[in-house]
Structure formats: structure tokens, C-alpha cells
Amino acid sequence: MIVTKSWLNEWIDLSNISTDDLVKTFNSIGLEVDSVSTYKVPNKIVFGRVLECKKHPEADKLNICQVDIGTSMRQIVCGASNVRAGLDVVVATVGAVMPNGMVIKPVKLRGVESDGMICSAKEIGLEDVQDGIIELDESIGSYTLGEEVSSNDIFSDDLIEIELTANRGDCLSIRGIARDLSAAYDKSLKEENRDENDDKRVGIGRILTLSHENNLNVNLRYKAVDLKDLHLPFVLKLRLAQIKEKKETDIEALIHYVTHSTGVILRAYNYDFFCNENKTLAKVSLSQDENGFASIMAKDKEKASTIGIIQEDASKVIGDKGIVLIEASYIPPDIISKKMQEKKMPVGPMYYRTSRGSEPDLNEGLNYCISMIESNSESSVFGGTIELGDMHEDKIISISKKEIDAIIGANIDKSKITKILKNLGFDTTKSSADNFVISVPNFRHDISNKQDIVEEIVRLVGIDNIPSKPFVFMENNRLENDYFKYKKRQLYRHKAAYSGFFESVHFVFDEKKVLHEYGFETLQEEKELLNPIVNTLDTLRSTLLTGLLKAASNNSKNGYNSVKLFEIGSVFNPKREESLKMAVLFSGNRESEGLANSGKPLKVDFGFFVQKISNIIGKFELHEFKTRHTLSHPFQCAKVVVDNEVVGELFRVHPDVEESYDLDITYMCELDFEKLPNNLKTAKKTSKYQSVHRDLSIVMPKEMRYEEVKKVIEKSASDELIRFYPVDKYSDESLGDNISLTIRFVLQSLDKTLEEEDITKSMQSILDALNSELGITIR
Structure with a gap:
């Protein structure tokens, strides 16, 4: 929803409120501001009046104008097609710097001196309003010739775009936004007062009749106008351009402007569309169409419009003269939305408003529209109104002051609550001393219960103005360990799946012969199974690894070049004590064959597999390790350490084992699931x-392990050392039995920017420790 401060000021007095305060207020009452743009016309651009206008002797498209700018008369050559004598204009005087950077200087155009420039809206930084120069009128308020244009509120305005939630259809108008501001600032709305003197007017009943079916839940109101010499004021054109609306006819533009201002859905109809041949009486009929929508029908059941949804092109006003029917309509948004769910149909630009809730005060919109037509044309208005009002029951909500305070958690003054509700349009006249009886207006269809009323009060009081209170009642935590174990298992299953692995599920039984062959312990003899299902499942498994190998082998034999499996399940030690393990397997290609790898994908390697495991369990370290079983490659295995605790092992499968299972290069990892982290994330400074x-x-x-170096560095590190890691290893003949290892250190202080002296001191302490404890020197 787009508003401007000057437009809002027509409905509520904001003269003493800055744009910054206005934006803060919008955000505090739940009308989130998406963007703010400021229109500021440069200095030395003034109001002027064209006193004389004649053709340039050497150019057909140029005019020589004598322009009064208050303090002096200026000769200006102008090429605009709409320039003429008697026109009030905007003039950029010599020395003015235009928004595009151009500086206005005296020039000679085709031999004629020109002292300034008569400007269009776009040239002074406004929206493109019309072809040619600005034609000023009384719509911008009072001004004097020679006065700086930037001193006028219309030319020095702020455009505010508000992001509305779907339930706030009441704020899809300038008046609706102003109504919320009325409650926020405790200022009354300015209402449109129009005295209708219908005694001397031709009654609308002489030219129009309305027939209707019952129970269509529609409110309608019609006025008739004989249009003549309608011209749109400058402010109307500017504001329509600011909200990105451009209409084909002036009456259509005016109708849209009034709808955006008041929130009332208006339509203009061609009067002749409803008249039979050789008859002057228009017959409008409201009835259900073939899809069950309330529709306006004309002669021979020809449709003019579907209420709240779309107007047919044939019924639209073509020109800006002749008799026009102005319709104001209201249909409850829940009815129209439900109908659209049942039967889809094309929609017009007004459907967005009606489906979210338009303004039901039809008189407000009609009066505003007729007033604008009368003040900007020579049109004559027909007397009276033809209307159809569908009866509805007011929504009444009762809530006590005690309930309001209990829900909010604070004592809000009763008079303040009454004032807020009244300014928002709620009727509280039937309330008693301790109980509010609230009549909800039709435009607030989103209000249906006590909590909604309290939300409105909190919204306008301001959540920051309500003191915080702790909960008095506390319920014991009913969650037990079983739930957290289940959640942890789900978490790691999902992480493994997100990393591209497929879950494999096996029996808890395994073949004792295979387990012994690879060096795994099995159950003690007295604890073995008495009646195995089959000979190949004759013991409880002591590892998940053999089961995954069999599953991978089956996949490989079925033609899969890349096998990625994981399993979380129970294993048993020789004493038949149960524990939970997680195992992961990756065999074959790292990726699918494709254009990027020329059909030759890389095989999985140690570093790639380690990164995959890190994606599942998070940060860990690898330490030198030799497995007790013979499934692993003797030179590619390590123990997995998390927070200085060994949680499992990671290795490449031995080539002989790979061959026996018909597998490509394969890596595996088995982890103690109970030791894997499942703590809450904590914030660190x-x-x-x-x-x-x-x-x-x-x-x-060469034979020294990096782990020894790491321990010495950690023990001697200063507080400024936040992390370190090896980045390069180098060896050659000159180093003999030694290697050169490059370690990168990252230093940072919580209190200051580190100086060279601090860095040198920290690095020197590490060097001294390495030299004294391990005999290591700098290269």
C-alpha cells in the first residue's frame, strides 16, 4: 500500500509530525514500512505564469513565452505542446541545478534569447504525470509567483510504502491508514461533508431503475452524472503516477483515485449500455450469474460486471462526456473468496481489495467522488441515490476490563481503551462500568473474538509500553530420555540422508564365521543363541560393518558404480551388553558420470570421505590408529576424536576385502552413537x-607425529591464538631425515587490534616451547 504524507494530511492533521516519527508509528502499530522515498524539488525552481505565448519565427515546434516569476519577467523559449498564455507553470531559473545534473544557463535558441526553462514533472524529479509541462491549478494549495516550488507540500513530499498482512484490508486506502493513525495519535479524522441540494436537480429515478434478487449479500449505491468538460487536477495526476496507476479515460482515473483514497469500491458505467433502443430509461438488474456470482446485468441479460471481481469492457465509459452511472459496492470478503475457491474466473484490478475487505461506508466514497467531479468539471449531477442495502447483524464482542488486563498482563486505563476503540471505528456505547460491549464495524472482518480486541489494544498502546512479567506458573518437564534419544537418532539419520547416503537396515544377527575371519569378538559361548534362524545368522552382531559390506556388494553387483550407505543400530559385546552404533560406507565414484567430468568421475578418497563424515557429525579430529580387525587398510585408518574423546574409527577397506566383496575403492566409518554430540548450540563472544x-x-x-607438535603449541599458546592448522609439507635431500612443515596461526584479541609487538611475542613463545620440548627449530 502506497501513501504520501500530503495525501494522508487530507484525512488527518499530520502537520506537526515528522516523517521519521510517522514511520516509527507505522511500525509500532503493526503497519510495517517497506520503503520511504522523498520528493525534493531543487532550489531556484519557482512558480510562474505565462502571460504571452507566440510561435518562434524560425521553428514550428518552439514557442516564445513571456513568463512572470513574481520579481521579474523572463523570456523563455519552450517546445512543450501544451504551453499557452494564462497557464501557471513551474520555472527553473538561471543557476538551478536539475536532478539530472544539468545547470540552467541563459541560451540562444534559433536566434532567440531564452532565460530559464519551463519544466515538466519528470524534469524536476517527480513522477511522469503527463505529456508536456506541468499545468498548475488550485489543487496544490495557495502559492505566489516567484515562490520556491520546494516550499509547497505537494512538491516536497514523502512517499511511504507499507507492507500489509492479508487480514488488513481496511488499510488498503488512505482513509483506512489515517484511521489507524487517528487511534495512534488520538486525532480525529477529517470527514467529507457534502450538502446535497436535490430540489432543483432532475431525480435519478427518472433515468434509472434497479431490480434485484434476494439474499445476494451485496450492498449497492448509484449516482448519475451528466459529464461535461472534466479535467483532472494536477495533484490527482501526480498521485496516480506515484502509485503506478495509469488509466485510459479521465473518469476512470478519477474513480481509481477515489477508491484508493476512501477504500470504497467504485465503478463507472456507460449509461447507454443499460438502455434499450429508443428508450431513455436505464434498467439495472442484480442477479446471480451461471457460476453463482452476484452480477450486474443489463438489457437481454447482458452482463455489465461481477460484483467485486471484474467489469466487462462493453459496460465501461468510453469518453469523458455523456451520462455516467457511478456505482459504489460492498460484498463481504469471506463470501467472495469462498465463491472464487469453488469456481475460478478472471479477475479485475479491484478483486484484490474486495477479497481482503473493502470499505462498506458507500456514502463516503460516492460523496467524495461526486464532489471531485463537480469541482473539476461543468458536469451536472442527478438528484438522489438508488441503493440496495443487504441487512446484516452487527458482530458483538463482550469482554470485561479484568479479562483485558489479565490477557495483556498489565493494567490499561479504561478511558484509554475506550478512546482507542472509538478511534478505530468500534462502537462501545453499550458498555458498562466493568464490561465492554463492542460492536465491530464491517470493515474489520478480521476481528472475531476477545483475543482480537486485546490485540488491537496492545497494538495501539505499544508492546514496548507494557511492562514485562515472568510467568508465575511453571509446568514440570514431561520429556524423558527416550524422547531425546529418539530425536538424536532422527537428527543424525536426516543429516546422513542430506549428505547423500541411503539408510540400510539389517537384522541384529550375523554370521559368527565371518566375524571371526575379520577379527571381531562374538558372544561368549554360554550367551550364544540357542536356536538360530539360519546358519548364516547364528549370533548377535558385534559390528555394523559386515552388514554394510554385504549390502554394498549387492548394489555393486546390480550395476551401481557409486554406493553410499549408512545404518544406526544395536550391536552386542561378548557379555551380550547392547550398545548403539552408527556406520557409514562410501564405495566407488564420488559423483555421477557427466559432461563436467568427461564421463570419468573421480573415485572416493580419504579426504573426501572424511569431509562427508564431518557433514554428518560435525567437527572432529583424526589420530593415528591401528584397528583390531582386518577389514581396514593398514596405512589408511584413524580414530575419530570429538572433544578429546574417541568416538569411533575411520578407514579404507583392505584391497583384499574389496576384491572378495566385488567392490571398488571403499571407505567405512563406525561410531559409538552414544558418544556423538547432541548438545544445544551455545553462543560465544x-x-x-x-x-x-x-x-x-x-x-x-619425519617420524615425529603432528599430534606431538599440536600438544606443545596448545600448551604454550597465548590467549590471542584462536586456531592453527598445517598448510604445507616439504622435503628434499638438503633436509635429510627431516621435513619442513608450514603451520598457519590465526591471532585475534577481544580487547584491541593486535600490534606487531603482541604478535611477535605470541609467536616467539610457541617457538621457544617447540625448541625446548621437541628440539624443533624454525626453517
């Missing part, structure tokens, strides 16, 4: 100061 990176190349024996 981070530094706002820049981090520093330093690389340190050290010479160390």
Missing part, C-alpha cells in the same frame, strides 16, 4: 577487532 594470520615453517623429524 566474538571479537570486533581484525584477525591476523602468520605462517611458521618448522623443521621436524
